[in-house]
Amino acid sequence: MNLAGKKILLIISGGIAAYKALELIRLIQKSGGAVTAVLTDSAKHFVTPLSVQALSGNKVFTDLFSLTDESEMGHIELSRSADLIAVVPASANILAKMAAGICDDLATTLLLATDKRILAAPAMNVRMWEHEATVANQKILAQRGVILLPPDEGPMACGEFGYGRLPDPEVMLAAIAQALGAAGPLSGLRAIVTSGPTHEPIDPVRYLANRSSGRQGHAIAAALASLGARVTLITGPVTIPDPPGLATIHIETAAEMAAAVNAALPAAIAICAAAVADWRAQNTADQKIKKSGATPSLTLTENPDILKTLSAPGPNRPRLVIGFAAETENLLENATAKRARKNCDWLLANNVSTPGIMGGADNEILLITAEGAEAWPKMSKKDLAKKLAERIASKKELLF
Ligand code: CTP
Numbered sequence: 241m242n243l244a245g246k247k248i249l250l251i252i253s254g255g256i257a258a259y260k261a262l263e264l265i266r267l268i269q270k271s272g273g274a275v276t277a278v279l280t281d282s283a284k285h286f287v288t289p290l291s292v293q294a295l296s297g298n299k300v301f302t303d304l305f306s307l308t309d310e311s312e313m314g315h316i317e318l319s320r321s322a323d324l325i326a327v328v329p330a331s332a333n334i335l336a337k338m339a340a341g342i343c344d345d346l347a348t349t350l351l352l353a354t355d356k357r358i359l360a361a362p363a364m365n366v367r368m369w370e371h372e373a374t375v376a377n378q379k380i381l382a383q384r385g386v387i388l389l390p391p392d393e394g395p396m397a398c399g400e401f402g403y404g405r406l407p408d409p410e411v412m413l414a415a416i417a418q419a420l421g422a423a424g425p426l427s428g429l430r431a432i433v434t435s436g437p438t439h440e441p442i443d444p445v446r447y448l449a450n451r452s453s454g455r456q457g458h459a460i461a462a463a464l465a466s467l468g469a470r471v472t473l474i475t476g477p478v479t480i481p482d483p484p485g486l487a488t489i490h491i492e493t494a495a496e497m498a499a500a501v502n503a504a505l506p507a508a509i510a511i512c513a514a515a516v517a518d519w520r521a522q523n524t525a526d527q528k529i530k531k532s533g534a535t536p537s538l539t540l541t542e543n544p545d546i547l548k549t550l551s552a553p554g555p556n557r558p559r560l561v562i563g564f565a566a567e568t569e570n571l572l573e574n575a576t577a578k579r580a581r582k583n584c585d586w587l588l589a590n591n592v593s594t595p596g597i598m599g600g601a602d603n604e605i606l607l608i609t610a611e612g613a614e615a616w617p618k619m620s621k622k623d624l625a626k627k628l629a630e631r632i633a634s635k636k637e638l639l640f
Pocket residue numbers: 434494512513514515516517518543544545546547548562563564565566567
């Protein structure tokens with residue numbers, strides 16, 4: 241991990257896991273990065289400003305109204321002189337304040353005043369993490385591009401068990417390096433990746449879906465981020481975890497995915513790996529549809545085509561738009577026609593009738609570009625994602 245020359249403003253909020261922030265400071269420094277720390281009032285109950293100052297080797301800031309601090313460095317400057325702001329641990333309280341835009345102390349004022357990327361590593365009791373209010377705040381923050389590191393599952397200091405534990409300092413360091421794009425070939429570029437299936441409700445308990453696992457899209461998002469791109473992953477319901485170090489937005493339906501993609505623009509790169517449902521029920525029943533003797537019929541209506549919309553010419557069109565083609569026959573012919581129809585730059589075509597492709601760990605594709613078709617051998621979805629990200633990075637003329 242190379243963080244040489246990178247400046248991290250570390251905001252420590254109150255929580256039993258705050259001690260792990262000390263280890264994180266050590267790891268950032270070992271990687272060549274510099275840390276300036278800010279403690280909230282409640283953080284001071286768990287770690288002392290003195291220990292943080294001794295470890296970071298820099299003045300620790302705690303008070304919004306400290307005149308000395310303001311004469312040395314104003315809070316606006318403090319929030320902007322860093323390359324990244326990391327909130328570790330992020331309590332339910334600070335997440336709520338960030339979501340609401342409340343700035344009633346130094347930490348929250350810096351978070352509102354900054355123009356830099358924010359990464360937050362939440363840690364709290366599992367009930368607090370899963371509370372509707374916290375879930376709503378997570379959504380708002382992810383939508384705004386805040387990177388939320390998913391907490392770990394395990395026993396908690398309060399005696400309960402579940403999600404809410406602060407990840408290990410090594411995991412947080414990797415996410416910070418990824419978020420900083422530690423000088424990868426794609427740093428400075430924004431990318432949008434769609435992944436997973438969409439669920440189209442029929443009634444409150446039933447929905448239309450498909451077998452997509454999200455593995456390919458998630459792997460692509462992670463591979464782009466590891467080369468330094470600033471990635472927004474927009475995913476339908478999947479059982480795999482969010483990749484660390486990037487902003488993940490969870491949606492259910494194609495219409496929600498289309499809206500989230502639109503909100504994430506502009507971007508230099510867009511990759512549509514989601515298996516978006518082509519149709520949705522024309523009318524969604526408010527109550528569960530009961531058996532009535534007769535066979536019910538379902539009228540479908542077409543969903544918005546996200547890839548086609550993204551590829552349409554216009555000021556917000558990403559410079560490189562990549563789609564997938566799930567085909568069961570005449571792969572080359574159908575996929576070539578699909579690329580032209582959707583107006584995307586590259587298309588990765590796969591034969592989804594091959595057992596194990598949809599939902600499995602491996603993939604085998606044909607890359608179709610304006611130059612023609614190129615067959616890639618069967619490989620793991622992770623390797624394919626890496627190869628694709630490297631291919632994208634090698635086409636600098638398309639991206640900048
Ligand atoms: N796609 C999309 N929005 C849709 C449907 C598809 O963004 N409403 C994207 C997929 O993410 C994929 C590409 O379009 O990148 C092709 O998806 P595919 O299912 O193969 O094609 P369809 O457009 O659905 O065409 P068909 O089902 O007729 O083959």
